[in-house]
Every structure is written in C-alpha cells, then in structure tokens.
Amino acid sequence: MPTVVTLSGSPSSRSRSQGLLNHAAGRLAAQGIEIQPFTLADFPADALVFAHFDHPAVQRLHQAVAHADGLVVATPVYKAAYSGALKLLLDLLPERALSHHAVLPLATGGSNAHMLAVDYALQPVLAALKARHIVGGVYGTDQELSWGEDGALQLAPNIAERLEDVLARFIAHLPNPGRAQLDPNALHDRVRIAAISV
C-alpha cells in the first residue's frame, strides 16, 4: 500500500489550505493510500526553530518521509510566497529527503494575482530537496473556498475538478520507476545501433 505524508503549513486554526489538504487526503485514502499527516502542532517550538533532528517528533517525521512514496504540502500564500510555517516543517527534512517522492503542492491565497508563488517560491524549495517529481498543484482563492454551515470547506466546482485531475496524476506518479541501468551493453540494441551516448 502506498504511503503519503502530508504537511500543512497554515498557522490558522480554521485554515483553507488545511481544508483543501483534508479534501485531498480524503480522496487519496479512498484509493487505499495510507496518509501520515503532520502539522506545526506536532512539533514543540524549540524542535521546530532549532531543527532538533534527535527530537522524537522530528524523528517520527523523518521515518514517515523516508518510508513514504509521496508528499502533499499545503500552504497559504503569505507575502507572495509560502508561509514561514510550511518552511519550518520543510527545514526539518534532511538533505535530499524527497529524492524518492512524488510531491503535490496545494496553495490558497487571497487573490489569483499570487498564483505564481507556487511555481517561483515553493517549487524551488521542493527542487532543492531533490523531489523526484513535482506534480502541477492546485491554487484556490478565498472566493473559491468557502466555509459551509457544517464548518467544512466547500470547494468551488472548478477547484474540485482540478483537484481530482491533479490527484489522479499524483497517484500515477507514486510508484518510483527507480533508476535506469546505464551499462551500454545492457541497453536495447536499437539504442546501441543509433549510437546514443549515455
């Protein structure tokens, strides 16, 4: 059974990005994927700030990420970038922590004008953690994510549709294809005949 770690980067107690993440996690769980959720609340402040790698909570995160196939990160847009809270969580990860993972970014913002924060601010950080594959994410504005009477987050139809599409892609990328064998003798004959250098 594939495993996915989720990181929620909103410090708010009633959080839209967390709500979007919950939707995603629910859909993944329905596909038989095991979800291991982490939020800021799982870590004592000093372990976060000083990245105490030997703290039990941080070790639990390391273990979970090391054994997971994928990671879903959710962040509100703050000051045209990801939240500091999400960065605190990402800073807990060891070097190259995501080299075996497919990663799905989710973000919510006050307006569409900061949508590119995902591509230009968040993606470079995920790339620096050597994410194996970053799936195009979902960006929702506050207008598209409203609170229902029951306290649950309601997704506008375009966001719900986008999330479905993106999750399907994410699931397809969870299996790690591993590495290619670079021994030229092991390559297919036709590749060898074409003299492609490797």
Added chain:
Amino acid sequence: MSKKLNVVAVTGSLQRPSRTLALTEAILAQLTEHIPVEIRLIELGEIGPSLAGALRRDQLPVSVAEDIRAIETADLLVVATPVYRASFTGLFKHLFDFVHHEALTNVPVLLAATGGSDRHALVIDHQLRPLFSFFQALTLPVGVYGAEREFSDYRIADDALRARIALAVKRALPLLSHRDAAIPAAVAA
C-alpha cells in the same frame, strides 16, 4: 529638475494594437504630468524582425544598435512586456541580452507587464525584477501589472489599474535623477 529626464521605454508586444503599449504610454503620460521628460519609445514589434536574426551586436542594423545605445544611456527605463508562458517574451529577453551588463548600474527601472488574467501577476517580481537585478539596476519598488479585463479595445478601462499606474509613478519620483555625466568606460568603449 529643470533639464529633461532622458526616459527610454521598451514595450515588448509583438502586435499592434497592444495592451502593453497602452500601459507603457499611460505610464509615460503619468510621468510627463510630474516632471519634464524626453521620451524614446522602443517597440519590439517594430524592431523584432531585424533583432531576431542577430546573434551579435555587430549584426544589428544601425537603428537597433542606436536603440540599445539609448537603453544604455537612459536616466530612467520603463520596461513593459506581455506575459508569454508566465514570463517575458523571448524577444524582450533577446533585446536585453545585447545590453552591456554594466550599462544599467543604478539606473531606475519601472517594471510593467500585461497578461491574460491576474494569475501571472508575479512575473513582475519573479522574472522581470531578477533580470534587472542582474544588471544591478535600481528596480523601482512598485511595478504595474494589467490583466486583459482591465482593457477595452486596447485602451485602459479600469480605475484600479489607473490608480496602480499613478502609485507606481508617485513612488518612483523621489528616486529619479539624471545619470552621472561620466559614462562608465566599459560602455563608452
């Protein structure tokens, strides 16, 4: 400021009529209301064909070489591009690839762009600003982004956009001055 400020504007659109041109002209008009300026407007759509074929500066026609020289000697640059694939246009970048890397040091640059929707507004801060940061230019604090819905018939049709233009110019004014009379040796050569 009694001597006119030497303003060079570059507008990156390849087509005419152009929203980016309309935005550029509005910024220039706003500047003109506040300070005496002398304006040279470079339209990439016009110089595009000769620019695209050139890989080295000596392959450029005289008029385009003069445009680049104007960019390198401006007191203020106003640069505007349509958003293509979440960034500036290829031709816009190609033009600045010819500009000497030390010629824009400390030159104020007002950044502007137009796009199909609000979704790519951050091109100003994530694509345009780093480019001019490489040149060690003084990118002005407020850039202006306009979305298609704020234009009608390639003219500005939205008060919020007009207000952003006014703000960008107002915030730019205290930072404008004439370029040092001495042109850096590297450029003069």
